Amino acid sequence: MEILTSDFLNVRSEVEVWHLIKTWILAERKVRQKYLRNLLQTIRFAHLNYEECRAIVNDELVKGEISDEHQIVFEICTKQRIPRDIIIACFGWHGKQPSSAVEAFDVFTYTWRKSVCMEIGHKVAYHACVVIGLKMYIAGGYDGDTFFNDFRCYDAERMKWLEMAPMHNARCYVAGCELNGRVFVCGGSDGHERLKSAEIYDTEKNQWTQLRDMHFARSDAAACTMNGRVYVVGGFNGDFVLQSVEMYIPDSDLWIEIATMNTPRSGLACVVDRDSIVIAGGFDGSARLSSVERLRSSSSYTVMLPPMPSARSNFGMCKYGDIIYVVGGYAKGVTSSVLQFDGYRWSEISALNIARSATKAVVLRAWPNPERIVSDGQNGSGRIVRTEHSKSGRESEMNEDDSGNRRSYFTRIFRGVF
Known part of the structure; x- marks a missing residue:
């Protein structure tokens, strides 16, 4: 009981x-x-x-x-109930400026709420966001004036933001992911040129180490880790949008070009789904994309998946359980739209409270005090019960x-x- x-x-x-x-x-x-x-x-x-x-x-x-x-x-x-795991949409571009907003998605009530306790002191967009254990790391980004090499960490146990050792390079439009318990970042722009460099952060030593360069300079790419290797997908080299996928092998500090997507994409997102990578959206140089591709770990080519109901670039993407979520982005303008994909079809769900592009979506798994994260700081829980209570599926609040x-x-x- x-x-x-x-x-x-x-x-x-x-x-x-x-x-x-x-x-x-x-x-x-x-x-x-x-x-x-x-x-x-x-x-x-x-x-x-x-x-x-x-x-x-x-x-x-x-x-x-x-x-x-x-x-x-x-x-x-x-x-x-209070969810054990929580989806977070952090920072991004809102209106004509970057945002400091953090919103938490309650998977039980299907509502987004402002997470006051996780807001940061400065505004940032086009950053990388990586969660390792009970810490969420923010790397690089842009505030409208400055291309950052800053590196910050939100410590869930201390419930505060900490300044960590900066990256070797300033990186806006940066790609990042977790690799063997460390933070991996690559590409981006330092305000002068697109970058092919990569570096990795040791969470115990608070130290960055430079790695071998990628084959191609890439800003606006996407990165994820599968089977202990990093996959970097698409991006923009300053002249044209890229179609290639590079894989980084950490044991040998080696990059290999392993696949080509069906469509060139910058401002895209990707997420690991079992033994494959789901690649979605972006910009092909002339239009925003709704198309979605799957790259299997043993393959050098992609297969198409059902497209998103709306095209977008520069959005957040994460996987919670068996569901893939697409959060915010840019279509004809900055959007608050949120989509979910069950492997067969896409559907639109509750929108963000604050429309944002250049945002990141991550999952906080088994963090302490989840009730604080999904609280907007108001008195009382104020949580909304949403239940389909009729055969027509009409919702009541x-x-x-x-x-x-x-x-x-x-x-x-x-x-x-x-």
Whole structure:
């Protein structure tokens, strides 16, 4: 019971909680049926849509125990759980200037909230963002005047930003990723030229080491790590948009050109998906792109995936569970649009509160005090319950703090179930 009632229980869906309860009871039904009523109260019905609620309430186990809609509405728990892992959209370009905004995405309520505790003292865009353990690192970027070689770290345990050793090169439009517990950055622009240099940061020594140069200078590229090697995709060399993919082998400090994309791309993003890299969006030199490609680890060519519903460049991209998220970017202007991809189709979800391009999206995994990260600093939780409660899929909103409305809200749901 203590685990199931925890606000921090990490489940993909409350349906999983129900399946666990049902399996446990059926294992010794005669002995355990009496616990059903209390166990039902551990399910957060606010996270379930109409069909999911109906499936639980109409289950033979439940129908034999509870026959009155008002009884179950009175007893159900509508309090939201707090996600263990949180998607962060950090900084970027808003309007005509860079932004210091950090927003956190609550995967349970599908809402973005300003994360006041993670905001930084200065504004930056076109930076790299890498999360290693309980630290989030910001490398380089641009504030409208200065091309930075700055390197900063947000320490989750101390809940503060720290200045770390600067990079060897100033880097705007920089690509970065984690490599064997260290921060890897490459390419970008120092304000004078596009760069082919790369460097790596030792988190224990607070020290940068220069690496072998890439084959091509690249700004506006994307980078990710797969199987202990770094893949750098696309970019702009100052004259034309690149189509090539380079791979860095750390053991030999060696770069190899391994693949060619179907489309040249700068201002793109990429993310590792099992044994492949998903490459999306960008700019081909004449237009923003909605197309998406997949590069498998053993292949030298890409295959096309379903395109995004809207073209964009300079956006954030990350993977949470089995879902890929695309955050913000630039289309006909700076956008707040957020997309998700389940491997088969794209769909639009809740937008950012602040439209931004040149932003980064990362996942904070099992950080302490997640409730602080998803708080906007206002009094009370102020979190919104969003539940599809009709067969048409129409959404309703309800402030979690309003317990009276909460009960009447779920009475309306369950009246259609019984």
